[in-house]
Amino acid sequence: MREIFKTIYYILKSLRPRHWTKNLFIFAGIIFSKHLLDFYYLKKVILAFLIFSIISGCGYIINDLKDKERDKFHPKKSKRPIASGKISSTSAIISVFILLPVSLFLSFLLEKKFFIATSSYILLDIIYTFYLKNIVILDVLSLSFFFLIRVLAGTWVINVETSPWLLICTVLISLFLGLGKRRYEVLTIERADEHRASLKIYSIPFIDQMIAITTSSTLIAYIIYTLSEETARKFGTRNLFLTLPFVMYGIFRYLHLIYSKNLGGNPEEALLSDIPFFLSILLWSITAIIVIYGGKL
Numbered sequence: 442m443r444e445i446f447k448t449i450y451y452i453l454k455s456l457r458p459r460h461w462t463k464n465l466f467i468f469a470g471i472i473f474s475k476h477l478l479d480f481y482y483l484k485k486v487i488l489a490f491l492i493f494s495i496i497s498g499c500g501y502i503i504n505d506l507k508d509k510e511r512d513k514f515h516p517k518k519s520k521r522p523i524a525s526g527k528i529s530s531t532s533a534i535i536s537v538f539i540l541l542p543v544s545l546f547l548s549f550l551l552e553k554k555f556f557i558a559t560s561s562y563i564l565l566d567i568i569y570t571f572y573l574k575n576i577v578i579l580d581v582l583s584l585s586f587f588f589l590i591r592v593l594a595g596t597w598v599i600n601v602e603t604s605p606w607l608l609i610c611t612v613l614i615s616l617f618l619g620l621g622k623r624r625y626e627v628l629t630i631e632r633a634d635e636h637r638a639s640l641k642i643y644s645i646p647f648i649d650q651m652i653a654i655t656t657s658s659t660l661i662a663y664i665i666y667t668l669s670e671e672t673a674r675k676f677g678t679r680n681l682f683l684t685l686p687f688v689m690y691g692i693f694r695y696l697h698l699i700y701s702k703n704l705g706g707n708p709e710e711a712l713l714s715d716i717p718f719f720l721s722i723l724l725w726s727i728t729a730i731i732v733i734y735g736g737k738l
Contacts, residue, residue, distance in 0.1 A: 451522040452536045455505060456498030459709050464494050466588055466611065470596035470603055475676070475733060482599045489555055489598040492548050493591070496559050499541040500566035502533050507570050517706070551598060558594035562587065577642040581619035588615035604675075606666035613659040617692070618708045620655060621699045624648045625706030652699075656692060663688055680732045687725035694718045 467490050476482040505512065505523040512524035522528040541563065549556040565586060573583045592611050596603045627643050666672055667681040694717055699705035704715070711718055 448528060448532050451528040452502075452532065455502050455522050455528065455533060455536075456495065457501045458494075458498075459713065460501065461490075461494040461497070462709050462712055463588070464490055464497060464591055466591040467493060467595035467598075469592050469607065469611070470601055471599060472730065472733065473603060473607060474596070474599070474601035476599060476601065477730065478734065485551065485598050486595060488551055489548075489594060492544050492551065493559060493562070493594060495540055495544040496548070496563055497566075499537050499544070500563055500570075502537050503567060504570045506530055506533055552600070554597035554600070555594055558590055558597055562590045562594070565590070575639050577639040580639050581616060581623060584619035584622075585612045585615040588612070604666060604671065606662060606669065606672075610659060610662045610666060613655055613662055617652065617655040617659055617695075620648055620652045621695070621705030621708070624652070624699060625703060628703065629706065652696075656696065659692065660689065676733050678732060678735070681729070683732060684725050684728045687721050687728060691718060691721035691725065694721060 468486060471477050471482055471486045502523070505518075505521055508518075509524055509530065512518035512521060518524055523530065523533055545556065545559055545563070548559040565583065569580075569583045569587075574580045588611050589608060592603065592608060623640070623643055624645065627640055627645060627648065630640070664682075664685065667685060668679070672681060673679045694715070695705075695708075695711065698711050698715060698718065704711045712722065713719070
């Protein structure tokens with residue numbers, strides 16, 4: 442019985458609950474469609490978040506199974522349950538065969554368009570794991586599409602539209618996070634080219650140049666979004682620009698974490714461990730909600 446509970450614990454750990462913070466992007470749709478205070482919509486999005494988290498967790502297990510041997514050379518990934526041998530590959534495979542079909546079925550019951558999003562996510566995840574992650578540039582672009590699917594999933598589950606500029610901002614900010622992760626891997630992993638083929642091609646100056654481009658593009662895109670006539674008409678206010686200081690600080694703070702503290706390898710860890718970075722995101726969220734829902738709060 443003890444071994445069973447231990448296996449369940451390591452399966453749950455392999456689903457990487459700390460990484461589920463990425464799935465908070467699902468809430469973008471309900472917030473920016475002005476339905477956050479609608480309990481029916483909120484309930485659907487919370488269920489979508491939970492289902493999506495299990496599905497993305499299954500993707501992590503598939504990735505860990507594929508890279509089991511290579512992850513042993515990674516300073517942090519080597520401590521994961523599958524790479525460290527704390528859970529057998531057989532147990533991990535069985536868990537995926539149980540959790541993934543059930544989660545996909547639940548996503549279909551919740552909303553058919555949401556099922557399209559979850560199916561697209563896991564399909565892209567499998568293609569990424571076995572192919573795209575080894576192709577320079579396409580690997581980080583794939584990471585940005587994961588975030589894009591999360592935002593679309595959040596809008597499709599409640600059948601609302603979102604601004605193209607918000608989708609552009611999502612792609613750009615996720616590119617920024619992905620490039621920071623690649624920079625960390627190139628700097629810290631021994632025999633990086635053996636861990637992932639694309640890491641042999643990346644160089645620090647090349648990554649730094651792309652980070653500079655995506656940082657500038659993200660800020661410009663967000664500024665355009667907050668000041669656009671479409672945004673002003675949708676929210677009935679031009680005050681969304683008040684969130685700009687928090688976005689700017691958050692990006693600059695994360696740059697500091699990448700270049701000064703070498704924490705770019707794990708955005709989730711940075712979010713949960715760096716208080717200034719966490720506060721910038723929290724204050725952005727609070728300010729955005731106040732601006733958008735000011736008349737209803």
